[in-house]
Amino acid sequence: MSAFPDTLLDALVAADQAGVMSALRGREEAERRAAAKLLMAAPHRDFGFIERAPDGGLVAVPRTEWTNEASMREYEQGKLFYLALLGTASMEQLRRHAWALSCVDDAPAATVLLERRPRWLASWAQWILSTQTAFVKWPLVRDLVRAGAIERPDAYVPALLRMRWYHDPTPLAELLDGDPEFWERDVWELIAYRGDDASQRAADVCGWSTLIAARVRERDRLLDALLEPLADLSAYRAAWHTKLWKALKPTRAERAARADTLRALLGASAEPVVGFALDELVRSGAPIAATDLTPALAATAKKTVRTALKQLDGAPALASIALGHPDADIQAEVLDRLERGPLDDAARGELLRQLDGLAATQRPRAEALLGVALPEAHETVEVDVSGIPAAIRAALNFGGPLPDAPIPGEPVLGEPVTPIATVDALVRELQPLSARDDVLDALLRFCDRPAPTALMERYPEGMGSWLGALDRVGYAWVHRELAAPPEYHPEVPPAPAEHRAARAAAGPYLALPTHRGGWIDPRALVARLHAHATEDELARAILRLAPEGRAEALAAGGEPLPPALRCALGGEPVGGDGPAAVAARAVAGLDPFAVEVEWGPDEWESESFEVRVTPLPSAGPLRRHVEEACGEHSVYGRVPLDPNAFPGRRELACAAAIREVGWNLDDVRRGELGAVVLETLAPATEPLPPLGIRLAVLALGSFAERERLLGADLLIAGIEDGRIDRLPILDAARLKPNRLATGLGNVATAGPLPRALVRAFLDATEPRAAPLLVLFDELCAQTHTGPVAARAHLGTLTGSSKAAKAARSLLAREGNEDVESLVLAARALRAQRWMEP
Structure with missing residues (x-):
């Protein structure tokens, strides 16, 4: 083994950042790749301290002390481990560790990458900015761009908008104060950005708008830049631009100089932008054509409608558009206006068109204006219940208050649930894994088969302390052994399903619902009984029994049925405090609560x-x-x-x-x-x-x-x-x-x-x-x-x-x-x- 890997590994064990960076400096790619193999073989993904192994590599020693000092040492070793990967690994190897790589400090990472300058550096920068990570690496990529190592990647601006400055806004203020280059390009691209993967409003938790308003250098350019995209922005995204505009407190003259742009925004796609443009035009004193007010009169915001009505000089037909507003107060204000002056034909036509949508409290006024009196409508229904059996009428208490649900005898089985049919379908469902009964059922039904390759890759040997409940069942199927106990809760025993998967005891999950809502058809439960099911599993299934079909299931099952299930289906009562017995008595109504x-x-x-x-x-x-x-x-x-x-x-x-x-x-x-x-x-x-x-x-x-x-x-x-x-x-x-x-x-x-x-x-x-x-x-x-x-x-x-x-x-x-x-x-x-x- 050459001196380089030894020097690098010793610096990692000592948590010596300067030593790691010194060891990486000036190395050839072949040397780096050889060291990367040693690093990739190290089990640092498990929690523990990095130590040198007897074979010269690295090993993670489980932590035995839970102190702040121990945690910090482990954390520093982890950051340096991935800093060393940045200086040695290939692009493909680095892709496996996006989350951990984002925890590396930006300045040393930039130094290591600039000294190395691999051919794939530009591709890596785009990837690290666009993939999901713990921390956004925009400062690191910015250093690479400023050094001339790469061009600005496409993800540069959205990554800037995703920066978590709200943890500490001081660096953002320093950036705005002390970096002229940032003002020359970054700020304007940030304001103009319209992509779907980031937004100015979401980023403003750190105070972007306040900081920019306090430090603006080109005020006119900023005012124009804020108005320019508003016509096409959603209401959510436009809120940031209008907030910053208001923070700048434009003067009457500045508003008037942009009156044409504001008039155009009266037809914007987002209604709040229409209201904003109307308010700014009113404050500018610029004239507003009555026909330009149509979108504002049809708005849902009451303030916008009222402001538009105040700008109308006559124009009863246009005012009548606001009668379509659902609020009775707005309708009343429009009718007040119409009652003060004569109606022309256009206004009468618009009023007649809006008549059916008026609030009942305002309709008589509109009818008086039109000179009509429409007949009052009364809801009447005739119901024939003669075809409904007397037993059902009695159960539903026809003619009296509705009994509390559930009502005995009423069917509850609705939409059937289809189980996962194949191992391939199971593998697909495991990708967005959640605690689902159908996934557990498939794991238990197929666990006597050879584990598919996808599961073997998903559950490599040795992992397990951080697996969720269903993943632990999958691990037991792959390795025919139980996963290690949870890291922070070693006292939690393995679930019965894990034991079944470990010993290939295949069979359906008894508690899998047969119908939507968690219900199990009792006849289906009797049909799926098998020797491998545990009592806890049977108890869960009993709790889900639907009321219909219980008698048929009891008759079809015969004597071999478990006593608790017989009790739940209407058979003889069962005693004891076992899980299934307790569930059965509750379902049968023998232990009410x-x-x-x-x-x-x-x-x-x-x-x-x-x-x-x-x-x-x-x-x-x-x-x-x-x-x-x-x-x-x-x-x-x-x-x-x-x-x-x-x-x-x-x-x-x-x-x-x-x-x-x-x-x-x-x-x-x-x-x-x-x-x-x-x-x-x-x-x-x-x-x-x-x-x-x-x-x-x-x-x-x-x-x-x-x-x-x-x-x-x-x-x-x-x-x-x-x-x-x-x-x-x-x-x-x-x-x-x-x-x-x-x-x-x-x-x-x-x-x-x-x-x-x-x-x-x-x-x-x-x-x-x-x-x-x-x-x-x-x-x-x-x-x-x-x-x-x-x-x-x-x-x-x-x-x-x-x-x-x-x-x-x-x-x-x-x-x-x-x-x-x-x-x-x-x-x-x-x-x-x-x-x-």
Whole structure:
């Protein structure tokens, strides 16, 4: 072995950066490649210290001390290990270590690469900037460009925008202050960049706009550069340009000098840009043609519409365009304008065209302007339930309140689930690996076969301490041995599935759902029983049993069925505290438990939802699922609850989701469980327990947009397919009125019954906030009805506020709607689905 590798390896072991760089200096490529072979053979990818091996190479010694000094030594050795790779390895070898290479310090990395100057340096620079890494290597590539070693790669500007300056904005300020070359080119390309892989707005967490505004050297050029791309930018991306424009505080003269550009932006594709351009034109004092205001009059932002209306001098036909705005206040302002002057033919035509879209509270004014009086429409339905069996009518309580779900006897099996059919399909599904039952099922069904090459490459020998649960099963299949215990949790025992894969005990995963929603057809479960299944696996499968088909499955299975499964299918009760027995008694209704969700102070003395289950199941997957629903923790931290673990008692998942959505009621977003559970409850075949309906109403007030939309979607679907006949008011006071009004408004537009139930909800909650009162007034006007329960409360709202005006309007309304027939029609549809073969 030559002196060069020895010198390099000794410097690595000593964590000597200067020694590593000195050893690399002046080496030929052949020497570098020989050293790279030694480095690539070193097991530094496992956690541990680098030491010299007896054969002269490197070995990672597992860390036995957990101190800051030990961690820093290991970290420094790791950075120098990959610095040495930069000075020795080929492009192909370096591609295997993008994440680790990005942790190397930029200055020494640039020095090593500039001394080496490999032929592939330009390609490597483009790759390291465009691949996913821990740290963006723009400073390193910038040094290579400044040294003349390479041209600026295509990924140069987007990488600059992805720099994490927000960790420490000082270098960015120093860059803007002390680098004239950066101002000459980089800043202007940054402003003009329009690619999809980075954006100025996403980068502005570090304060780009503030720093540039404070240091701008060519003000006129910057103002023009900010306006130039706005016409084609999305609303999200345009926000950065308009923010920086406003930070520059342009004068009236600077705005007027760019009036033509601002007028052109009135036709921009992004509506916020239209509003920005209109505001800037008004401040400039430049004239605006009435016809140029059409996009602003059709905008959804109320401020933009109001500003445009103020710029109109007459032009009633153009003003009428704003009647298409969904807000009744905007419509009222337009009608105020139209009522002040005569209507020409164009204005009458536009008003007539907009008539059907007007709010019910404003429509009478429009009809008076047109001189028409259209007849009032009343929703009426006729329902024939004579063909529905009496047993189903009784179960669904026709003519009375809807019973709580799940309703005994109602079918729940909907869309079937197709298992993974081949080993090749399994390999494809392993690429974006997640904790999926169908992947586990395929691993266990195919584990008696020779492991495919793709799995052998995915799980090389010796890895395992950082593998996830499913990967550990794959490792056991490949090597016929269990993976090493988790690095930080060595006490966690291997899962039963790992033991099965290690000994090639192939067979289907009993708990694999046969239908969407986690349900298992009982007949399918009986057919897939095999000798290798564990009791924990059987318990999980029992919890997923669908109600239909249990008697047939019990009869088909005969005596060899496990006693716990016989109990769950309706056979003789089973005793004991084993996982399968506990699950079976819960499924059979022999060990009932209650789920409660209450609002109150938590352990940190802040208000939140608390989930309680009484009595707690004693053991097995059911006990773990209940603990997850209640917010208990495991050795890995918070356990992610599976909403499909016990679909027959979906209220457990709903309770856990309510707790998370409760965290999202403020202007924060903490979890996704609410959205996952709402999506799970969406199909008409899914029983919708009271906590599920409560979850959907709560979601209307969530800060997370996805939860708000899914909550509205579930309420609409549940009302129309007969699973919801009233909306709970328990949590209404905790929801922000604007969000709640928007969500309820979306539900109400779905049809007569959703509108009636939303109106009843508002009547029962006795709202005080203007957004809810305006919505209440609008719904009553649409249905020619008036408040009932809230009438006395509305009389206490006095004054000239918007809420008081809406209350007075509501008190002037009277009448009732035939809601019972609408509810009966929805319940009949649910019964029809029950009757389908």
